[in-house]
Every structure is written in structure tokens, then in C-alpha cells.
Amino acid sequence: xxxxxxxxxxxxxxxxxxxxxxxxxxxxxxxxxxxxxxxxxxxxxxxxxxxxxxxxxxxxxxxxxxxxxxxxxxxxxxxxxxxxxxxxxxxxxxxxxxxxxxxxxxxxxxxxxxxxxxxxxxxxxxxxxxxxxxxxxxxxxxxxxxxxxxxxxxxxxxxxxxxxxxxxxxxxxxxxxxxxxxxxxxxxxxxxxxxxx
Numbered sequence: 721x722x723x724x725x726x727x728x729x730x731x732x733x734x735x736x737x738x739x740x741x742x743x744x745x746x747x748x749x750x751x752x753x754x755x756x757x758x759x760x761x762x763x764x765x766x767x768x769x770x771x772x773x774x775x776x777x778x779x780x781x782x783x784x785x786x787x788x789x790x791x792x793x794x795x796x797x798x799x800x801x802x803x804x805x806x807x808x809x810x811x812x813x814x815x816x817x818x819x820x821x822x823x824x825x826x827x828x829x830x831x832x833x834x835x836x837x838x839x840x841x842x843x844x845x846x847x848x849x850x851x852x853x854x855x856x857x858x859x860x861x862x863x864x865x866x867x868x869x870x871x872x873x874x875x876x877x878x879x880x881x882x883x884x885x886x887x888x889x890x891x892x893x894x895x896x897x898x899x900x901x902x903x904x905x906x907x908x909x910x911x912x913x914x915x916x917x
Contacts (some may be wrong), residue, residue: 722890722917724849725814727760727807729783730832731843738839751840753792753800757783760793764815765853765917771808771815774798800842803835807844814848852902853917854889860911872909876901 734750760778762770770778779793788794798804810820810831819828829848834841860866870882873889878897883890891902903913 721817721893722765722851722853723815723817724765724851725762725811726780726847726849727762727778727811728845728847729754729756729758729842730845732756732840733843734840735838743839748840751800751835751837751842753803754842755783755786757781758791758793760799762811762815771812774804774808775811800835802837803842803844806833806835807846810846814846817848817850820846820848849892850894851890851892852897852899854891854902854906855887855914855916856889856906856911857914858911859884859887859889869906869909869911872905873902876905 732750732754736749739748740746759780760775761780762775762778764771770776775793776798777793777795778799779788779791779795782788782791790797792799792803799807810833813820814829820831822828825831829850831846832843833846834843860869866884869889870884873879873882873891876897878893878895879891880894881892883892899916902916906913
């Protein structure tokens with residue numbers, strides 16, 4: 721079983737009265753690093769490790785359709801230090817497959833956290849994504865075959881999505897699933913499984 725972590729900006733707050741009282745720039749306004757709806761995807765598999773680069777290259781989508789070039793999590797810019805300080809521990813826990821906040825959140829794969837900027841905090845959802853990396857003896861050659869294989873795998877109630885990579889499949893799970901059941905489905909669809917990570 722492998723794990724990714726998706727971080728979504730849920731909300732941004734701004735407290736102008738606190739900024740006027742405490743900030744060097746009393747008109748600082750809301751955070752400029754993030755927009756509500758921005759999503760970031762952290763991976764640690766197959767040679768990729770976003771965590772140790774403070775999230776550089778994790779920006780998956782921008783809510784406002786803006787350019788990723790100079791955004792937090794874009795190809796050249798790490799996450800804001802205040803945000804990273806608040807969310808990195810949960811990201812690391814999720815990437816290791818751990819319970820992010822068991823006993824507090826309704827789903828222990830999810831945590832809601834905010835950055836440490838008290839005058840303009842940003843609120844994040846941190847969600848662990850569990851998946852199995854399936855290496856098949858061959859990948860579908862045609863789009864129709866890929867759709868059929870994905871449909872066969874998503875027929876398992878635990879499977880919520882299938883993504884085809886260059887040399888393996890990512891099979892996303894919303895609850896635990898025995899590897900033997902994945903093997904059986906893939907084999908029955910005509911794609912024997914070589915290994916599962």
C-alpha cells in the first residue's frame with residue numbers, strides 16, 4: 721500500500737483590526753500565497769519525494785486559474801514557512817500511511833489545520849490518499865481496454881479510482897482491501913499482476 725497526501729485550501733481569513741494594531745503594514749490584507757480551492761498533491765514513490773523539498777512542485781490546480789510559476793507549491797516556490805510549519809507534520813504522517821488525527825476527526829485520514837499567521841490565517845484540509853501500485857505483465861494497448869480494466873477494478877466497493885501511469889496502475893482505495901482481491905479482478909480482466917506495492 722502506498723500513500724499520497726492532497727492538501728486543499730478551504731478558507732482564508734483576515735482580521736484587519738489586528739493588522740492595524742500589530743502589523744508593520746497595517747493594510748496587509750489577506751494572504752497572497754494561497755487562494756481558496758488551490759490543491760496540492762504530495763508523493764513519495766517511484767523516485768518522487770515532494771516532502772523534503774517543502775512542497776515545491778506540488779501545486780495540482782489553482783482555484784483562480786492563475787499561473788503556477790510564482791505560486792506557493794509551484795515549480796519554483798516552496799510553501800509559505802508559516803503554513804509549512806502548521807501542515808508539514810500531517811503531510812509527513814499521511815505519506816507514511818499513519819493516522820493523521822485519530823479520535824479527533826471523523827475520518828482519521830483527514831485533518832483540518834490552519835497556518836500560524838494570526839492576522840490572516842489560511843485553513844487547509846490535509847487528506848491521506850491510499851493506493852496500491854499494480855504492476856501488470858502488460859498495460860492495455862487501447863483506450864477501450866483501459867476503460868474496461870478500470871471498470872473491472874472499480875467494481876470492487878473499496879476501489880474509488882484507477883489512474884494509469886507509464887508502467888503501472890494506481891488503484892485508489894477508500895478503505896482497506898486484500899491484495900488477493902485486486903489480483904483476482906485484474907487476472908479475470910486478462911491482465912495478470914506481476915507485483916503490488
